[in-house]
Amino acid sequence: MAPPFQRHPLASLHSTHALTSFSYQHRNAVASTPASTPEDYAAHDAARFRLAWALAHSKKEGNGKRAVALLQEGAYDWADAVGARDRRYITAVAHYNDGDFLAARDAAEQALTHDAMCRQAETLCAAAENAIARDGLIGIGAVGVGAAVLGGIVTALATTRRR
Numbered sequence: 001m002a003p004p005f006q007r008h009p010l011a012s013l014h015s016t017h018a019l020t021s022f023s024y025q026h027r028n029a030v031a032s033t034p035a036s037t038p039e040d041y042a043a044h045d046a047a048r049f050r051l052a053w054a055l056a057h058s059k060k061e062g063n064g065k066r067a068v069a070l071l072q073e074g075a076y077d078w079a080d081a082v083g084a085r086d087r088r089y090i091t092a093v094a095h096y097n098d099g100d101f102l103a104a105r106d107a108a109e110q111a112l113t114h115d116a117m118c119r120q121a122e123t124l125c126a127a128a129e130n131a132i133a134r135d136g137l138i139g140i141g142a143v144g145v146g147a148a149v150l151g152g153i154v155t156a157l158a159t160t161r162r163r
Contacts, residue, residue, distance in 0.1 A: 049082040049090070056094035064098035067091070085114035089121050096124060101131040 048070055055067035071087045071094075092107035108125035111118055 045082050049086070052087075052094075053090055056090045056097065059097070064094035067094040083114070085111045085118060085121070088114065089118065089124070092121065092124050092128070096128055096131075101128045101135065104128040105132065 052067045052070040055063040055070070058064075068091055071091045088107050088111035092104045092111060095101075095107055096104035105125055105128035108121045108128060111121040112125065115121070
């Protein structure tokens with residue numbers, strides 16, 4: 001008879017704890033092993049990109065900004081192991097999850113300049129456009145309500161002064 005299914009002991013940990021420990025381990029591994037061959041550079045780029053992907057998809061506050069910092073142009077000398085389209089798309093995901101829809105749309109459009117057939121970037125760009133429009137309508141509604149309340153107060157004050 002087969003033994004009953006057993007979960008891995010770390011499976012019950014919250015994902016942000018695992019992400020934090022991965023981040024710490026990754027930082028030490030990269031800092032302690034200088035890249036000397038093209039394979040080493042490619043491995044470091046792949047590890048850095050996996051970390052950025054995990055941070056961008058994390059729901060913990062501040063991880064999106066860390067992902068963007070890892071992926072921004074000029075932060076690292078990226079080899080060909082990770083394409084510019086992928087870096088821009090993950091940057092767009094990080095911005096979108098942080099609620100910065102304008103930056104998400106811009107990064108998704110940049111990803112589309114690298115590969116116009118990237119359906120993920122198209123979908124994310126459309127979602128960012130919808131979120132921008134939704135936020136705009138909410139903002140217009142809030143201004144309208146504020147104007148109505150202010151108009152009511154002015155009317156009430158004007159009628160009380162006449163009496």
